[in-house]
Amino acid sequence: MFGQLIVNGIGTGLIVALPALALTLTFGILRFPNFAIGAMLTFSAYMAWTFNVLVGVPLIVSALLTILLFPLVAILCDAAVFRPLRDRGSITLLVASMGLSFVLENICRLFFGNAARNFDIPLARPHRLFDLRFTNEFLIAAAVSLSAMLIVYLILRWSALGRAMRAVADNPNLAAARGIDSGRVIKATWALSGALIAASGVLVGMDRAIDPQLGWNYIIVCFAAAILGGLGSPVGAVVGALMLGLIGELSTLVVPTNYRVGVAFAMIGVVLLLKPNGLFGTREIVK
Amino acid sequence: MIAYLVTIATLVSIAVLIAMALNVQWGMCGMVNFGLAGFVALGAYTTAILTLAGWPALFAVAASVVVCAVMGGLLSLISMRLSEDYLAIVTLGFGEIVRLVTLNEGWLTGGALGLPGIPRPLVETIGSENYETAFLAGAVLIVAIVYFGLERLTRSPVGAALRAVRDDDLVASSLGRNVLLLRVKAFALGGGITAIAGSLQAFQFSYIDPSQFTAIMTAYAFMAVIAGGRGSHRGLILGACSIMFLLEASRFLKDVIEVLDNAQIAAIRLILIGAGLILLLIFRPQGLMREYRLSAPRATAATAPPPTGKE
Numbered sequence: 038m039f040g041q042l043i044v045n046g047i048g049t050g051l052i053v054a055l056p057a058l059a060l061t062l063t064f065g066i067l068r069f070p071n072f073a074i075g076a077m078l079t080f081s082a083y084m085a086w087t088f089n090v091l092v093g094v095p096l097i098v099s100a101l102l103t104i105l106l107f108p109l110v111a112i113l114c115d116a117a118v119f120r121p122l123r124d125r126g127s128i129t130l131l132v133a134s135m136g137l138s139f140v141l142e143n144i145c146r147l148f149f150g151n152a153a154r155n156f157d158i159p160l161a162r163p164h165r166l167f168d169l170r171f172t173n174e175f176l177i178a179a180a181v182s183l184s185a186m187l188i189v190y191l192i193l194r195w196s197a198l199g200r201a202m203r204a205v206a207d208n209p210n211l212a213a214a215r216g217i218d219s220g221r222v223i224k225a226t227w228a229l230s231g232a233l234i235a236a237s238g239v240l241v242g243m244d245r246a247i248d249p250q251l252g253w254n255y256i257i258v259c260f261a262a263a264i265l266g267g268l269g270s271p272v273g274a275v276v277g278a279l280m281l282g283l284i285g286e287l288s289t290l291v292v293p294t295n296y297r298v299g300v301a302f303a304m305i306g307v308v309l310l311l312k313p314n315g316l317f318g319t320r321e322i323v324k
Numbered sequence: 325m326i327a328y329l330v331t332i333a334t335l336v337s338i339a340v341l342i343a344m345a346l347n348v349q350w351g352m353c354g355m356v357n358f359g360l361a362g363f364v365a366l367g368a369y370t371t372a373i374l375t376l377a378g379w380p381a382l383f384a385v386a387a388s389v390v391v392c393a394v395m396g397g398l399l400s401l402i403s404m405r406l407s408e409d410y411l412a413i414v415t416l417g418f419g420e421i422v423r424l425v426t427l428n429e430g431w432l433t434g435g436a437l438g439l440p441g442i443p444r445p446l447v448e449t450i451g452s453e454n455y456e457t458a459f460l461a462g463a464v465l466i467v468a469i470v471y472f473g474l475e476r477l478t479r480s481p482v483g484a485a486l487r488a489v490r491d492d493d494l495v496a497s498s499l500g501r502n503v504l505l506l507r508v509k510a511f512a513l514g515g516g517i518t519a520i521a522g523s524l525q526a527f528q529f530s531y532i533d534p535s536q537f538t539a540i541m542t543a544y545a546f547m548a549v550i551a552g553g554r555g556s557h558r559g560l561i562l563g564a565c566s567i568m569f570l571l572e573a574s575r576f577l578k579d580v581i582e583v584l585d586n587a588q589i590a591a592i593r594l595i596l597i598g599a600g601l602i603l604l605l606i607f608r609p610q611g612l613m614r615e616y617r618l619s620a621p622r623a624t625a626a627t628a629p630p631p632t633g634k635e
Contacts (some may be wrong), residue, residue, distance in 0.1 A: 070409050072358070072416075121606045127409055128356055132546060133605050135358065139543055139598030146591040253539075257420055260413045295428045302417035306402050309410055 040169050042286045048175045050282025051182035052244065055237035056255060057262035057274040058189060059230035065206035065269040066226045067119065069130035074234065074259060075252025076138035077114075081107045081231075081238030082247045083145045089156050096156055100239040104232050111231030112224055114141075138252075146249040153246035178240045185236050186275055189229065193271060198225050206269065254298075258285070261301040265308050267315025276316065330456045332572060334528055337463035338521050340564045342541065343548035344470055344557060345517035350546075351554040352483065353510040354490030355400065356412040360545050362419030363515055365426060365537035367392045367522025369433055372442045372532055381445035381527070389519040396515025397508045419542070426534040438533025442526050463524055467561075470517060474557050486510055487555065543597050544568075550604045553611025563611065570596075 056074055063071050081103055088099030118137050122129055163170040193199035204212040205222045213219060241251065262281045266273020281301055288300040308315060342364060349355045357363070370388035375381055395418075402414050426433045433439065450458045477483050488496040489506050497503045526532050544567060552563030574593050584592070604611070 070412065072412070118602050118606075125605075125609070128350075128354065129605055129609070131356065131409065131412055132550075133602050135543070135546070136598040136601035136605070139601070140595050143591040143594040143598070147588055147595065150587055257413070257417050260416075264410070264413065293428070296424055298417075299421050299424060302421055305413060305417060309402055309414070 040167075042289070043283065044169050044171065044175070046283035046286035047279065048178055048282070049285060050279035052178050052237055052240045053255065053258050053262055053282060054182055054275045054278035055185055055233045055240070056259045057266070057278045058186070058271055059233040059237075060259055061263045061266070061269055061271055061274040062189075062202075062226055062230050062233075064263070065271075066202060066223060067123075067130070069127040069134070070260065070268070072131055072134040072256070073114070073138040073141060075254075075256035076141035077107075077111065077231075077234045077252070078238045078241060078255060079145055079247075079249060079252040080110065080141045081235040082242040082251055083149060083154075084110075084235070085239045085242060086149075086154050086156060086247055090154070093157075096158055096239075096243075100236070103239060104235045107235035107238070108228040108231030111227040111234070115223065115227045142249050142252065149249070151249060153248045155246055156242055158243065174240075174243045177243065181236055181240060185233060189233070189271065192229065198222075202226060257298050257305075258301045261305045264305055265315055267317040270315065270317040273315055273317030327456065330460050332568070334456075334460045334463050334524075336565055336568045337460070337467050338524050338528070339544055339548065339568060340467050340561055341470060341517055341521035341524070343545045343552075343560050343564045344467075344474060345514040345521065346545045347549050347552075347555065347557060347560050348474065348477075348517065349396075349511055349514035351549050351556075351560075352478065352486045352490065353507060355507060355511060356409075357415045357511075357514065358412050358539075358542060359399075359415035359417070359419030359422070360518060361537040361539060361541040362415075362422035363392050363396065363518035364522040364525065364541060365422050365532075365534070366395060367519030368526040368532050368537070369426060369439070369522075370519070371523035372439045372526045373432065375443055375526075376439065376441070381443075385520065385523045388523055389516045392515040392519035392522075393512040394515075397512040400508050400511035401504075419539075423534055423537070426537075434533070436534060438531060440531045442530045442532070444527050444530050459528065463528075466520060466524070470520070471557055471561070478555070478557065482506075540594065540597070543594075543601065544571075547597060547601050547604070549611075550601060550609075551611055556611065559611050567600075 056078055060071060060074050063069075084107060085096075085099045085103040088094055088102050089096050092099070094102075114137055118133055119130060122133055161173045163172040164176070165171075191199075193203060201212070201217045201222050202225065204215070204217055205219055209219065212222075241255065245251075258281055259278075262278035263274045264277070265280060266275070266277030281304060284304065285297045285300055288297065292300060342360060345363070346357060346360055349357050367388045370391045371381075371384045374384035374387055379387070399414055399418055400411065402411075427436055429435070430437075444455070444459070446458075447455060485496065485501050485506055488499070488501065489503050493503045496506075525536065529536075544564075547567050548560055548564035550563070551567060552559030552561070571593060574589070574596070
């Protein structure tokens with residue numbers, strides 16, 4: 038029982054880690070919390086569903102198509118909404134992101150209605166190992182999530198683009214003085230975040246039914262993970278997501294399952310009061 | 325038709341109250357509240373539960389104002405060590421918790437079925453015939469009282485201090501202002517106003533359930549405040565009324581475009597809300613009306629076009 042909760046917690050954590058990573062990346066570069074992340078997740082899940090069920094290609098192909106195409110949507114959203122507001126301060130940007138989230142969520146509702154949708158995947162019996170159940174979805178989520186993290190790490194650590202991204206996140210003025218094109222870095226950041234969101238959209242869609250409200254279930258947990266790890270810290274977001282996944286599952290031993298989001302919320306409160314920079318937040322947070 | 329207009333006007337009054345609460349918190353003091361709907365729900369449920377338990381309406385409303393004000397103060401305290409960005413997620417989380425509690429604690433809130441039969445105040449004295457109109461008059465009176473109270477506050481030294489905290493809290497604190505206390509007070513005041521709005525909503529329908537308090541309520545308030553001009557209470561009333569008018573008008577879209585069903589019309593409205601919010605932020609960040617400033621008369625004189633001498 039206890040072991041199974043740990044397995045489930047890791048599963049949830051790995052799925053949440055991707056949007057949390059996307060959130061923290063955009064925050065690091067653009068300095069505002071993107072509240073549209075939930076709606077973006079929903080949108081990408083519907084994109085994958087369209088390819089998978091309406092067009093009828095296998096899920097793996099539609100997942101790849103979504104991961105390739107959704108970054109374009111993210112860049113488009115940035116160009117239409119966030120770029121004109123870039124120098125207006127984070128509060129204006131975060132209110133605009135809420136507006137964007139309304140638009141994206143309701144585009145899905147307009148075309149697909151409120152009914153819950155499912156991917157066209159065969160049901161499979163879970164694998165058993167030492168009395169623990171591992172579903173196919175869990176194994177796929179783990180594989181996808183871990184490889185996505187590895188790719189993000191490699192890009193940030195070793196590529197010229199990653200170096201530029203870290204430089205802009207660290208000190209935008211210095212980066213500009215050194216001739217780094219911030220427009221290009223911002224586009225790359227949205228592309229990378231978009232791909233992460235798309236991957237998690239597919240994983241979430243496999244885990245539960247897709248409906249227009251889908252993203253709302255993840256937005257608070259996702260922020261909690263990013264804040265716990267320290268907003269702006271990629272490693273922190275992943276660790277924060279795993280911790281939250283575990284805490285969320287284990288809390289079901291004491292708290293009714295309906296209140297799992299409440300546990301995430303309580304974590305935000307505790308972290309903000311005790312350790313406002315998060316576990317891995319090195320940067321001084323502007324008060 | 326008159327009955328329809330009276331109902332709409334009452335709903336507009338409630339929306340104006342919610343927007344005023346946001347205007348105190350965000351417009352005047354710079355603190356984002358994404359959990360507005362949660363506050364309204366908390367106020368509505370407190371009033372409903374207490375009146376159903378036999379409390380007189382006035383005491384129930386007073387109690388719900390206290391509950392929401394205290395909750396607002398506490399929430400703003402959580403983010404005391406951080407920038408306002410964090411308050412956004414804290415309040416969003418709070419709204420979600422309120423929703424979960426109203427949905428799951430059936431013994432207290434009736435769960436998804438809600439609380440029916442909330443007694444409306446003074447219904448025997450006024451009689452049911454003109455009750456709706458009288459209720460509207462009461463709601464408008466409350467809006468007027470809150471409006472004049474807030475106008476006074478805006479023009480008082482405290483109002484100036486709140487704007488100073490919003491524009492640059494470092495300057496405000498170096499000038500000897502207790503920034504934390506001002507923030508907590510502003511958030512508590514906003515919380516209290518949402519409680520009044522929630523109570524009105526509970527009495528208006530004499531029935532509440534969790535589906536009445538969604539993020540859309542919060543989005544309306546943000547749009548009203550942005551459209552009216554942040555910090556301007558007069559502009560906000562104008563903003564809230566024009567938004568409600570547009571939204572009501574969009575109901576009749578259905579008669580024009582017959583291919584769309586109700587859910588699709590609802591979706592289009594929400595797309596328009598979101599897009600409108602973004603467009604206002606981009607193209608008209610100052611809103612319809614300017615915020616009150618101490619130097620307003622001089623400033624307008626200075627910005628008046630200089631005489632060209634061609635006449």
